[in-house]
Amino acid sequence: MPPSPASNRLRRAAVPAFAFLVTLFARFVTAVRGVWIGNEPSDRQRVYFANHASHGDFLLVWIVLSPRLRRRTRPVAGADYWLKSPLRRFIGCDVFNAVLIDRNRETRTRDPIEIMREAVDEGSSLILFPEGTRNETKDALQPFKAGLYHLAASRPALELVPVWIENLNRVMPKGEFVPVPLICSVIFGPTIQVAEGEAADAFLERARAALLALKPVRNGSAA
Amino acid sequence: MIHPDLLNLLFGVGAILVVASAVGYVLQRRLSPDGQNSAVENLNDRIRAWWVMAVLLAIAFIGGRAGVVLLFGFCSFAALREFVTLTNASRADHWSLVASFFVVLPFQYYLVWTDWYGLYSVFIPVYVFLLLPIVSVLRGETENYLVRVAEVQWALMICVFCASHVPALLNLDIPGFEGRNVFLIAFLIVVVQLSDVLQYVWGKLLGRHKIAPRLSPSKTVEGFAGGIASATLVGAGLWWMTPFTMLEAGLLALVITLSGFFGGLVMSAIKRDRGVKDWGNVIAGHGGFIDRLDSVVFSAPIFFHIVRYFWTVD
Numbered sequence: 001m002p003p004s005p006a007s008n009r010l011r012r013a014a015v016p017a018f019a020f021l022v023t024l025f026a027r028f029v030t031a032v033r034g035v036w037i038g039n040e041p042s043d044r045q046r047v048y049f050a051n052h053a054s055h056g057d058f059l060l061v062w063i064v065l066s067p068r069l070r071r072r073t074r075p076v077a078g079a080d081y082w083l084k085s086p087l088r089r090f091i092g093c094d095v096f097n098a099v100l101i102d103r104n105r106e107t108r109t110r111d112p113i114e115i116m117r118e119a120v121d122e123g124s125s126l127i128l129f130p131e132g133t134r135n136e137t138k139d140a141l142q143p144f145k146a147g148l149y150h151l152a153a154s155r156p157a158l159e160l161v162p163v164w165i166e167n168l169n170r171v172m173p174k175g176e177f178v179p180v181p182l183i184c185s186v187i188f189g190p191t192i193q194v195a196e197g198e199a200a201d202a203f204l205e206r207a208r209a210a211l212l213a214l215k216p217v218r219n220g221s222a223a
Numbered sequence: 224m225i226h227p228d229l230l231n232l233l234f235g236v237g238a239i240l241v242v243a244s245a246v247g248y249v250l251q252r253r254l255s256p257d258g259q260n261s262a263v264e265n266l267n268d269r270i271r272a273w274w275v276m277a278v279l280l281a282i283a284f285i286g287g288r289a290g291v292v293l294l295f296g297f298c299s300f301a302a303l304r305e306f307v308t309l310t311n312a313s314r315a316d317h318w319s320l321v322a323s324f325f326v327v328l329p330f331q332y333y334l335v336w337t338d339w340y341g342l343y344s345v346f347i348p349v350y351v352f353l354l355l356p357i358v359s360v361l362r363g364e365t366e367n368y369l370v371r372v373a374e375v376q377w378a379l380m381i382c383v384f385c386a387s388h389v390p391a392l393l394n395l396d397i398p399g400f401e402g403r404n405v406f407l408i409a410f411l412i413v414v415v416q417l418s419d420v421l422q423y424v425w426g427k428l429l430g431r432h433k434i435a436p437r438l439s440p441s442k443t444v445e446g447f448a449g450g451i452a453s454a455t456l457v458g459a460g461l462w463w464m465t466p467f468t469m470l471e472a473g474l475l476a477l478v479i480t481l482s483g484f485f486g487g488l489v490m491s492a493i494k495r496d497r498g499v500k501d502w503g504n505v506i507a508g509h510g511g512f513i514d515r516l517d518s519v520v521f522s523a524p525i526f527f528h529i530v531r532y533f534w535t536v537d
Contacts, residue, residue: 167308173314178325180320180321181303182304183304183305
């Protein structure tokens, strides 16, 4: 059933209010700060690639970008999750304007790379989680999927910015529904690009290392 | 109705801050026009943060009991958030952490607000101490168990229990001092903050001998002695807004500044253990909330109990 014009207007009016409330709540829980190491906020077209441990990951990256950069930055997210209910669809599509990709190889009708390329060609920057799914392992970072490589190789002007999201996995571990307030940081590292003739595996390993290098070292673990 | 003494105090603090801002401005124009002198920039950040603190406290004081309880409840929340971030709390502690933030903290401040001394003085040290480890143990995770529960208890004692003794000063019944308890808070905070600043200033001027090189390399014997002595004198000079005589005010200021100083050392040791320089990055120039609150937190319960024992009638 197509939504009526009135409900469309209502929905559009709700977007900024909802975005404001979500941002306020996320700041209340995480006091999140952006940290730029060897890099600076820029208007150039970028792919922010980040570690993925929680559904709120893209939100934190989005919050620490300036409002001007936010408008042209779209998270890449799994359609299976974000189309599941009207509320998720509202958050994913209307509020954050996500680039939705189908992660199921068997049933999907369009290649995710093609969809991402389309968004890039429209001038958007992207927030991408190259691990593909949320990391529930003990390792800091899972192996990367090849999408980042294919996207970057076909659009060589794109700047690839590694982004380490620290602590959000502790705020809301898998299976919990009440967040624990903890301070989170979003750490941006130096831009990387695909080198001339670089193979996919070598590039993905290099990108993964660039991201891991941003992970803060903490003492004091009793283990 | 705002008490005339409170107005005097607010004007006094305002005047000091105006002078500080003017000095900071001149220093910045002379020494750091492009922000190159980090000491001057740091000083100006601090002055700006003091303005924010002074304005918030003034609003809270004018807002009365509810204002003060809310303000310190919020400070506790921010401090606890910083503290827990640096602990080993694991997934198995999720519910005890949720309970700490959303049940223990509001309930402690509710008890302070309703003036239930018999419960707020034992709630966290006894009931939470016994009950929270049970919440954690039900998950069956034994790795680092003692470390984890001890850290959560410590976090709650410091950030919630001790901090809540600042608004609890409003509950003390001091004959002849009715309706003016807010000055006890003002006295405590002014003395602690001045002691921090004066230690810094004396240390910069005369500091030669490090007092605790492994904990806090910037603290010196000269800064310690000069700061404590001058803050004690200022505290004695503030006797007019307290129920104390000048001598008593000076002695209490000495106790406050000493416990504040050693509290600062304790919190430094924890930061060093965890490999961080500041507790957080929320307040520009001051690090986190705990960096500003550590000395207040350590002196508040001691000040509270001394005043309660010697000055109140129950």
